Amino acid sequence: MTTDITRLSASELAASLADGTVSSVEATQAHLDRIAEVDGDLNAFLHVSAEEALATAADVDARRSAGDELGPLAGVPIAIKDVVVTKGLPTTAGSKILEGWIPPYDATLVERIKAAGLPILGKTNMDEFAMGSSTEHSAYGNTRNPWDLDRIPGGSGGGSAAAVAAFEAPLAIGTDTGGSIRQPGAVTGTVGAKPTYGGVSRYGLIAMASSLDQAGPVTRTVLDAALLHELIGGHDPRDSTSIPEALPRLADAARLGAAGDLKGLRVGVVKELSGEGYQEGVSARFAESLDTLRALGAEVVEVSCPHFTYALDAYYLIMPAEASSNLAKFDGMRFGLRVQPSEGPVTAERVMAATRGTGFGDEVKRRVILGTYALSAGYYDAYYGSAQKVRTLVQRDFAAAFDQADVLVSPTAPTTAFKFGEKLDDPLAMYLNDVATIPANLAGVPGVSVPNGLSDDGLPVGFQILAPAKADDRMYRVGAALEASLEKTWGGPLLAQAPELKTTELTR
Amino acid sequence: MSTISRDEVARVAGLARIDLRPDEVDRLAGELDVIVESIARVSQVATADVPATSHPIPLTNVFRDDVPQQALSQQDVLAAAPEQEDGRFLVPQILGEE
Amino acid sequence: MTAVPTTDLVAYDDAVRRYDPVLGIEVHVELGTRTKMFCAAEVEFGAEPNTQTTPVSLGLPGALPVVNGTAVEYAIRIGLALNCQIAESCRFARKNYFYPDVPKNFQTSQYDEPIAYDGWIDVELEDGETFRVEIERAHMEEDAGKNTHVGGTAGRIHGAEYSLVDYNRAGIPLVEIVTRPIEGAGERAPEVARAYVQTLRDIFRALDVSEARMERGNVRADVNVSLRTGPEAPLGTRTETKNVNSFRSVERTVRHEISRQAAVLDAGDTVVQETRHWHEDTGVTTPGRVKSDAEDYRYFPEPDLVPVAPSRDWVEEIRAGLPEMPAARRRRLQGDWGYADAEMRDVVNAGALDLIEATVAGGTTPAGARKWWMGELARRAKQADVPLESMAVTPAQIAELEQLIAGGKINDKLARQVLDGVLAGEGDPAAVVQSRGLEVVSDDGALLTAIDEALAAQPDVVAKVRGGNQGPVGAIIGAVMKATKGQADAKRVRELVLERIGQ
């Protein structure tokens, strides 16, 4: 019985909640049970907030029976990436430096989730401060990929993706600075969407790179992603970069797409995001998906975005530069860890350096040092300034490409999930994971990764759909069309093919 | 060619207020080097005629009305303080400006 | 590097005879908005520590800034009043440096794109001469929190064991105004510096953008001084003395630095480019700690904020709404009131301008208003060692007092007693006259009784007057005044006495 509930998509569960077949308390408890059963192996959660979640669920159930008007996802439990601040719940961003920190306020998207009555199951694991593509940089241990426990779940939002893939939660929140929603989606067989920059408030996201960060949905279906995106998105006066316009109708677009008609739609294949460096199975599934889209009536064209070649370079200047400044506040003075210097005088300056030296992990130190260097005297124009120019060029490439195509597509990640430790010592190889996802962050355009099959190694592959800024509805339409068509061939969701996880006996 | 020397890493680490062990300095000098080399490519296309983009979605004049809202309580403000005294954050002695 | 002891100074007159001082002044003014620059925390002086912050001004993870539109308007007002260009578009930037009172460890400021630039302001010196100071820029930024140093010498950073930080001030909107090098002031450089800061203070108040109270730190000056051998010589190395917080200190700082740097140069040493601190008690500056990374602020455009692009319509609307500037107002009032230059300067220097203007508005003649404020009240203020404007009497009350005199209700002598009552909090002048029974005795009957008694007591005087010598009549009048305890109208007494004697 409980297993059935956790296998439902969020929209299916919402329907069951609405017609009274299932209560939110039952649904929430089922997911809490599932977490208790499988998370010992997975380590997708850093904190489980069972009590609070059940209280919310009971409240929603009561309001529902009182006949209150409730939102479409009311009562559907959700997991939140630990980079999002939650009032009263520990928020660490995967870092030792924030161990035990309980924020006194909620992120805007959390306020919206609470207002909509979604029980919050807990906080999910991630690369420290969202810096990484494998969740191996968490200070609290690796999260494992439910498809193969020896492999990474992607990153930085590996916890959210693994939680959703392992049926611990039907919905989760991710954040995406260079691909941290989409790439984990691809390697775990889940759907991950990065909205248009400014489409979802950043207020309350612990910032890595302010001009690149976006929060978005992590789900098992495209429709669920659209529903969650509609719930958390829209203008927020507390974020100056929030788009002061209403969102397009996203769930409607997903439903339209699922009906399967893409006649007249032009799909642009980005030449620069395929070929060399892409795993064979990844390229094969990509080609098949293009056939699927053609079969649905879409016209597939090739487009060239010549400056995408420089996107990774630009990204690795802008991101660390902004991160070095955003992470300066973690100094042991007002909150979080404070470490005394092992020698020498105990001054504020020395305590800050000792705290940061101890509290930050290797990847964070690497990026903060690089960013500090890039902004340091004499380098600003050459490094950060030049990178901002590349941004303009990437935007121009997108503009030209979107003249020829309604959406652009590519494999989400060049490879399937790799094994733990495989790329840890080679930052550049690690960074290459994000080669296809980064251009969207630089240009601010939306992108979604939809599972499109298994590679030769039996591991999931993702198909990335990019749309013009503020046209997020297009990616949901195309994504839902692809998903519906593929699921017909598979005879069900891709995740149904995932191996059963070993469950721990519940002692409840 | 080493772009970032060991000394440079140490200088930048000082600027970033991060204590690094000697082995960390060594490793970072090597790793950052690779990245900086890859970065040099950016300047090939970032010519003078290309304007910089700081925000992906251009907006201007986003202002707030000058109307007070509830402040955090002193208790909430200090809840996470490593040390506090008399409603203030206690920090180690500050060397520097008066 | 030879350390020059602080006592080693060249006499000021000698120093300015041989060296040409060049100044640069950075003034920070805290804007009087209701909320902070980037968040809606209420700004109120003297609140309990750490009760006026939000996640934004506390720099908590995840918090984001949003610009206070009123602060931008105030910055534009200041820019326009300083005859600046207002940028068509400008941005905020992050100035990165680690310091415990800076919660994010960067200050959100403006760097290469200030909101206002290329201005000037004419500064009036005490003798009426004006000096033009060119403004390089005025930019928006946020204030830091406040450190209290504990242990060691009271309140001093050196030797303190630890510090306590209050972030109530963190995020208060500031406008920083930076001059171009101020050249050609010569020996009057200290006076120019003082007058410049004072002029800015007056402008901030006139613009209603800040209370501009120096003693509360609403206005703070960083004073740069360098010396060169003559106006044609290249600029010398400058020092920057931080946070000079009174007009007098600004003047003294410049004076001291000129004497000190002259001594360094005379000794054949070079002036060290450094930050210095002003010590009010000893009247000297001392070097601050040399910070290796002080100049490497790693500025970059603030990615959490979008550009500020004030429309030309908005700028013109603000310009049209600017109040009259203090200098123009002084000229206008002096013309209206007919004060001599010296009188006007005294009034301005005494801080009596607003008071006199309000008193005149209450119906008093300009001469009458000046007489009160620059005479009796100035004397009492000096005695009590308080500023004139904090005397417990309003211009309206002074106007009322003057009207009571003009109407013959009281005389000058009684008026001083009425003022005593007003200052003692007994109410408005009319009420004090009533309660203290100070009204002039105008009842002829009561006066005649007193007069007849006086005449009877001094028959010899009466005889002299009757004989045509009016001189001694004062003795009778004096006796009557004494008998009526000064409450009689002396003019009327004289009339009645002469009538009675038959003259």
Ligand SMILES: [Mg+2]
């Ligand atoms: Mg300064």
Ligand SMILES: [Zn+2]
């Ligand atoms: Zn400043």
